[in-house]
Amino acid sequence: MIIAFHGLQGSGKSTGCALIRRNHPYAVTYGIKSTFSALADVAFEGAFGIGGADLPESVRLLAYKKMQRAISCCAEEFDANVWSNKFAEQVTGHLKDVLVLMDDCRTPQNLDALRLLSFKRPVMLFRLQASPETRKSRCSAWRDDNSYTEQLLARPDDVGNIEWHDIDAEQSLNAVNHRLIELVTPSIKKWQKS
Numbered sequence: 001m002i003i004a005f006h007g008l009q010g011s012g013k014s015t016g017c018a019l020i021r022r023n024h025p026y027a028v029t030y031g032i033k034s035t036f037s038a039l040a041d042v043a044f045e046g047a048f049g050i051g052g053a054d055l056p057e058s059v060r061l062l063a064y065k066k067m068q069r070a071i072s073c074c075a076e077e078f079d080a081n082v083w084s085n086k087f088a089e090q091v092t093g094h095l096k097d098v099l100v101l102m103d104d105c106r107t108p109q110n111l112d113a114l115r116l117l118s119f120k121r122p123v124m125l126f127r128l129q130a131s132p133e134t135r136k137s138r139c140s141a142w143r144d145d146n147s148y149t150e151q152l153l154a155r156p157d158d159v160g161n162i163e164w165h166d167i168d169a170e171q172s173l174n175a176v177n178h179r180l181i182e183l184v185t186p187s188i189k190k191w192q193k194s
């Protein structure tokens with residue numbers, strides 16, 4: 001089973017992913033953000049002689065995001081599907097009895113990879129939506145970088161077999177977390193029995 005999160009910066013994607021992981025510690029997390037941190041630490045160590053852990057948390061997160069964006073954009077210039085194909089390859093390599101979490105479904109290509117995977121295993125997608133004010137208040141490393149635009153993906157006509165949920169993340173985090181658990185728990189139980 002695959003559980004994926006989509007939303008703008010500060011909407012609660014990583015928080016939701018962490019919540020499910022706490023309740024299902026056997027889950028495997030895939031996502032550009034989580035994989036990139038280790039590479040960024042090595043790059044910082046080599047370039048500046050300091051590890052990422054030596055930086056204040058908010059500075060480290062913003063610096064990592066900027067590095068991630070530069071590398072992502074550079075690779076996507078040559079192949080728009082490079083990250084989505086890599087994600088699909090990693091997930092397909094796992095047995096079907098592994099719960100896979102994707103903490104940041106960001107692009108139409110990511111969504112298409114999930115759609116294709118949904119024909120091979122169950123996929124749930126949570127699209128988290130909240131106002132800029134709410135998102136900014138929750139985000140430990142908010143970036144006011146106007147050169148980078150995020151957009152909330154529209155629900156396509158063909159989502160394959162994806163179980164799609166729009167979540168109002170304007171509510172309190174406790175309410176959002178409660179709703180996620182309410183939706184995820186029966187789906188995971190059903191998947192485990194199959």
